[in-house]
Amino acid sequence: MIARPVQFADSPLRQWVPCMDVLSEVLKAVKLDGAVFFNGEFSAPWCMREPDAPTMASFLSAQSKHVIIFHLIAEGRGHARVEQDGLAVPLVAGDIVMFPHGDAHLMGNGPPVTPVDSAHQLQQVLAEGRVLSQFGGGGELTKVICGYMTCERHLSQVFLAGLPPIIKINIRDHASGQWLEDTLRYSVGHAEASGPGGTAVVAKLSEALFVETLRRYIAQLPPAQTGWLAGVRNPEVGKALALLHRRPAQPWTIATLANEVGVSRSVLAERFRHYLSDTPIGYLTRWRLQLGAQRLTSTHKSVAEIAAEVGYESEPAFNRAFKREFGLPPARFRAHSKSARKKDNTGTI
Secondary structure (H helix, E strand, C coil): CECCCCCCCCCCHHHHHHHHHHHHHHHHHHCCEEEEEEEEEEECCEEEEECCHHHHHHHCCCCCEEEEEEEEEEECEEEEEECCCCCEEEEECCEEEEECCCCCEEEEECCCCCCEEHHHHHHHHHHHCCCEEEEECCCCEEEEEEEEEEEEHHHHHHHHCCCCCCEEEEHHHCCCHHHHHHHHHHHHHHHHHCCCCHHHHHHHHHHHHHHHHHHHHHHCCCCCCCCHHHHHHCHHHHHHHHHHHHCCCCCCCHHHHHHHHCCCHHHHHHHHHHHHCCCHHHHHHHHHHHHHHHHHHHCCCCHHHHHHHCCCCCHHHHHHHHHHHHCCCHHHHHHHHHHHHHHHHCCCC
């Protein structure tokens, strides 16, 4: 059975100012980084199995992170499918296929063969600095660039929750396609050179690629679509989201937010409910608590300092709200997370 992947189209840049503003603000907190790339040259028949995000995170020594997996078909053809649903998406040269939730998946070309575990290939990349993997039955050649990016697990769910398990775009069908393909090839070149600052360059290029993929996906959402990604596209909701993410600690009210957006309180509230099934202040509260959780697990700041940074006037108020959201008070949440990381680090590569 062949799945029908979403097709993408470019839109005028002026339509994307709210979208890019929100994505930029969210990515500042999510901290998309840690990209790893390698080239694959596979001859038909071939099949490769990619493990899920938690397994990939263990290989990358990033258990507290979420892993986004993507591949560029640089030459040849093939297919990809999420392991659980069995729907195959056909791939041709120029296609980027992304697995935003890090689902275990299969890629291949030709008659069915026993899948090769790509985890072994990644281990060699990390241990030996290899950037080329080759295998297959000696037939038609498919060249693939495989990429892995890490990001903050909880905060990334703000926008990842609205994405399907598999996204495909063809970068050679659009004006920006050559730039995207050159970006990936350049990233792999930096992985080979490992020069000063190379890791930072690769991370930034990967972020640009990811944002461009999301931009194209959002462009093609139907007009009646709701959810966070559809809300980003709406001028009023998109501007409100950008403001809330840019200045989360500000003492926002629906009145002050509506005034900055340039609409009435009732219009902003109605549009927020339509797209996000929430109020602006309810959304802000959950985002502040997610930021608090992230800082509890990534910094040594006191609970009182973190409470103030994310917009709470008192530590007790932050403690009560945090416990309602996560089931644990902040101090116990931090201790539990630290203990879980120590346990996960045992035996990692």
